[in-house]
Amino acid sequence: MTQPDKRRGRGSKVTPSPVKTVATEVGIPVWQPQKIKKDTETLDFLRATQADAFVVVAYGQILSQEILDMPRLGAINGHGSILPTYRGAAPIQWSLHHGDTKTGVTTMLMDAGMDTGPMLLEETISIGLLDNAWTVADKLSKLTAELLLSTLHKLDGQAIRPIPQIEERATYAPLIKKADYTIDWQGAALAIHNQVRGFYPNCVTQLRQQPLKISETIPLFDSVWSQLPEDYQCLKELYTSLQPSTPGKIAALWKNHGPVISTGEGHILLRQLQPAGKKSQSGWAFANGSRLEVGEQLGLV
Numbered sequence: 001m002t003q004p005d006k007r008r009g010r011g012s013k014v015t016p017s018p019v020k021t022v023a024t025e026v027g028i029p030v031w032q033p034q035k036i037k038k039d040t041e042t043l044d045f046l047r048a049t050q051a052d053a054f055v056v057v058a059y060g061q062i063l064s065q066e067i068l069d070m071p072r073l074g075a076i077n078g079h080g081s082i083l084p085t086y087r088g089a090a091p092i093q094w095s096l097h098h099g100d101t102k103t104g105v106t107t108m109l110m111d112a113g114m115d116t117g118p119m120l121l122e123e124t125i126s127i128g129l130l131d132n133a134w135t136v137a138d139k140l141s142k143l144t145a146e147l148l149l150s151t152l153h154k155l156d157g158q159a160i161r162p163i164p165q166i167e168e169r170a171t172y173a174p175l176i177k178k179a180d181y182t183i184d185w186q187g188a189a190l191a192i193h194n195q196v197r198g199f200y201p202n203c204v205t206q207l208r209q210q211p212l213k214i215s216e217t218i219p220l221f222d223s224v225w226s227q228l229p230e231d232y233q234c235l236k237e238l239y240t241s242l243q244p245s246t247p248g249k250i251a252a253l254w255k256n257h258g259p260v261i262s263t264g265e266g267h268i269l270l271r272q273l274q275p276a277g278k279k280s281q282s283g284w285a286f287a288n289g290s291r292l293e294v295g296e297q298l299g300l301v
Helices: 018-025 040-049 091-097 133-156 189-198 222-227 235-239 283-290
Strands: 006-008 013-015 054-056 075-079 102-109 119-126 204-207 210-220 250-254 258-262 267-275
Touching (some): 075 133, 091 189, 210 235, 258 283, 267 283
Parallel strands (some): 054 075
Antiparallel strands (some): 006 013, 102 119, 258 267
16 A cells, blocks of 8 residues: 655656555555555455555555454554654654764554554664764664564564553654755754754755755764764864854855854754755855855845
């Protein structure tokens, strides 16, 4: 079961979901009901399977209690957070946005609520300073596959005792809104960095009255160096020469690295960005091609 084909990308071409693409390649039948709760043919098919379990990952539609009650072992969900934190649609993105240093996967028995069912198994991973929503999602997808297999075997062997979630500890990860992508340079460098990597690759500012997407950054402050790869240790020496300035102003242009922007607290290096109508490029390539100058202002003027 997967979502109907949708218009995607810049050309708005009707495209199948990745799940359908893989299933078709290996000969697995695909069902794509517009509204699974109301599609009689789909409901009859699901009931007729007499399934031991339904496994649900990022399906994008609410399942009715009728569907949840069909399989012998129940409907099992793999969720990209350590529940009950970050229930909802965008757990990976909001975890990064809040600067978390670890996340993980929880498998649970689904109920009628939004990620409220009893928990089965969980496993955590660390989040690096330069991780973004895509890299973390890739790690968690592999972890989810492994954890779901273990969950199915243990649940069938009655080797798992479902654990109710503690409601008082619940937090939510709502859908991302357009306003969440806009960078406010009055914020701290680390907060802006977390916004950029959390909502990767869509955060945006303005330069010369044109939109400019920012997809990769490095926050610059004393405690950051131990978290950076060896290739970026040379930035420490350059960092000592920076002076506070108006938030959003280009404070420096670092050769082979990119523009450095002043923020409400500290500075931030722009590693990767995308001007309007052009392809993504390194910060240094953009600085050269656009002939950036120290003192130019980013953001709404």
